[in-house]
Amino acid sequence: MIGPEHVVNQSEVRTHQYNPTYMPASAPARAAIVIAALVAVVAGYRWWNSPERQINQLLADVATALSHESAETDLRALTAVASLQTHLTTDVSIDMGGNSSPIRGRQEVIATAARVRVSSPMMRVQFFDPEIAISGDSSGTTTVTVQVTTRDAGGQDVAAAYTVSMNLVLADGRWQIASARVLPEQGSTL
Numbered sequence: 001m002i003g004p005e006h007v008v009n010q011s012e013v014r015t016h017q018y019n020p021t022y023m024p025a026s027a028p029a030r031a032a033i034v035i036a037a038l039v040a041v042v043a044g045y046r047w048w049n050s051p052e053r054q055i056n057q058l059l060a061d062v063a064t065a066l067s068h069e070s071a072e073t074d075l076r077a078l079t080a081v082a083s084l085q086t087h088l089t090t091d092v093s094i095d096m097g098g099n100s101s102p103i104r105g106r107q108e109v110i111a112t113a114a115r116v117r118v119s120s121p122m123m124r125v126q127f128f129d130p131e132i133a134i135s136g137d138s139s140g141t142t143t144v145t146v147q148v149t150t151r152d153a154g155g156q157d158v159a160a161a162y163t164v165s166m167n168l169v170l171a172d173g174r175w176q177i178a179s180a181r182v183l184p185e186q187g188s189t190l
Contacts, residue, residue, distance in 0.1 A: 051140060051170075056132075058175050058176075059127040061083065062087055063127055064083075065080055065084050066125040068122065069122055071118075071121045072117055080114075082110065086174065086176075087176055088109055089106065089171065089177065089178045091105065092109055092178060093178075094112075094181075095180070096182050122151040123150050124148070126146070127144050127145070128146075129144065130142045131144070139170070140175070142166050144164055145161055145163055145164075146161065147161045148161075148162070164181065166178075166181075167179045
């Protein structure tokens with residue numbers, strides 16, 4: 001049942017006509033929020049798909065595959081470095097510099113990485129300050145500082161830093177290392 005408090009007086013009822021120029025005060029703020037959100041989505045998409053981000057992720061994945069905090073068995077080491085398979089071209093070449101001969105081929109690089117993991121009680125690999133240059137759509141280079149920390153027989157951490165130059169290729173939708181070379185220290189005659 002409707003009581004007298006629910007009765008609407010005709011003089012209190014207003015009708016609004018459509019006015020195309022009428023804009024509530026909150027409409028410009030809403031439009032600005034929508035535009036800002038669209039800009040953020042586009043910028044985020046471009047960043048996510050950028051070669052630089054993908055190459056930085058490649059370096060992080062390689063560091064993770066090579067790093068370990070304690071001695072490992074052969075099988076555990078091989079399992080850990082198997083993830084390098086997707087980050088290296090089949091004909092990859094790693095030149096450690098000095099008098100050592102380059103390591104050639106994906107399988108040989110992975111086998112060597114597994115041997116290093118087994119033979120060292122601890123190793124941390126970190127990449128710093130990559131200088132990435134993209135050439136065309138499917139190749140690039142990076143020069144990066146690599147810090148390798150190991151543990152000596154006395155249990156002390158020993159760190160060494162190297163400058164490494166890498167050639168990269170985009171294959172199968174992902175960036176891969178085609179070659180890496182440890183650069184001689186400045187002032188060295190190597």
